[in-house]
Amino acid sequence: MNKIGFRHAIRGIFKAIQFERNMKIHMVAMLIVLFTGLILTLNAIEWVFILIAIAIVLIAELLNTSIEKITDQIFTGRHEHARNIKDISAGAVLVAAIFAAMIGIIIFLPKIINFF
Ligand SMILES: Nc1ncnc2c1ncn2[C@@H]1O[C@H](COP(=O)(O)OP(=O)(O)OP(=O)(O)O)[C@@H](O)[C@H]1O
Secondary structure, eight states: OOHHHHHHHHHHHHHHHHHOHHHHHHHHHHHHHHHHHHHTTOOHHHHHHHHHHHHHHHHHHHHHHHHHHHHHHHOOSOOHHHHHHHHHHHHHHHHHHHHHHHHHHHHHHHHHHHHO
16 A cells, blocks of 8 residues: 555545444544553553454444445435345444454453452
């Protein structure tokens, strides 16, 4: 990816944040997780799992947003195909978020319990 392509990609991320309430929620959740990770001093392996989990959720949400936009262009008005496409795409985000939450609980819960 050249410098110009990189700029377009960054713009795409900001557009997704602008369009999607869920994307804003994911960004806030990411900042909270990163901050908590710093406070609880995760080790290298724990950071790797947390960063992979965050990346998969953000990637899924970016693709979901893109698929929603394409679907809205293809189908005008309500349509069963549009519903299925969007629901399946949203399902991908849900799967990523559930597994990310499980990774977060496995890594953070024992540390939070020890912290208090
Ligand atoms: N054109 C359509 N025809 C039929 N059902 C639709 C259509 N557009 C959206 N839906 C239904 O409404 C749901 C929400 O779609 P919408 O485009 O509003 O996404 P959203 O509210 O931004 O979703 P998310 O919160 O997952 O990002 C879809 O998952 C689908 O079930």
